[in-house]
Amino acid sequence: MKPQIITHSWNLSEEQALQLQHELATQVITEDCLGEVKNIAGVDVAYDKTSDKIIAAVVVIDAKTLEIIEQSTAENTAQFPYIPSLFSFRELPAVIEALKNLQITPDLIVCDGQGLAHPRRFGLACHLGVLFDIPTIGCGKTRLMGEYCEPEKNRGAMTPLIDNHEIIGCTLRTQDSIKPVYVSIGNRVSLATACAWILKLSTKYRLPETTRAADHLVRQKLTIKG
DNA sequence: GCGACAG
């Protein structure tokens, strides 16, 4: 990866993590600030069922054909507990390692989790986007927060996710009559652009092909090792 | 005080 990675210590207390989120949240860019998107990366993490081992996978696909171009994985040990709203401090260390091993610098990264739809407007997608200064989108399977409003049943239907009279993301139905996904800005993309990409990437299933590909790879690596 | 709570 070409970009200069501005990382920080991950050996933090809960209080320090909260403090860091407040500081880094200032750096999130919520407007479209990206060039032509030729390739898109999907990231996902899997946990070993008995140990505290975690595996992260990054899969880069061609934005037009959706074919896999490159992929990378990294193994790590969970050093931070699972605390809703501090999720990134648990998963990002492994994800970053996997990204560092990539030859290609993704034009866009789709994360498995929230972006701005977060208590301090700094979910995992924002965190990754700011550290790498790369456009990112948060696409979660379930909701963390925000007032939910049921979207129409057709593919492409969406409703805004609201918190404190503020639009923090939106629900997006990626296939007819299936449960919607939760899309929010990660970094350097507008909400409209984020939704458009998630819909375009969700050609046949509920989740975008990027996260499906990363999920498959991560599960494969997990079972091969045991 | 009682829920809710990304993966």
Added chain:
DNA sequence: ATCTTGTCGC
């Protein structure tokens, strides 16, 4: 996240 078979519905 992970543990897990069949089953209801489009």
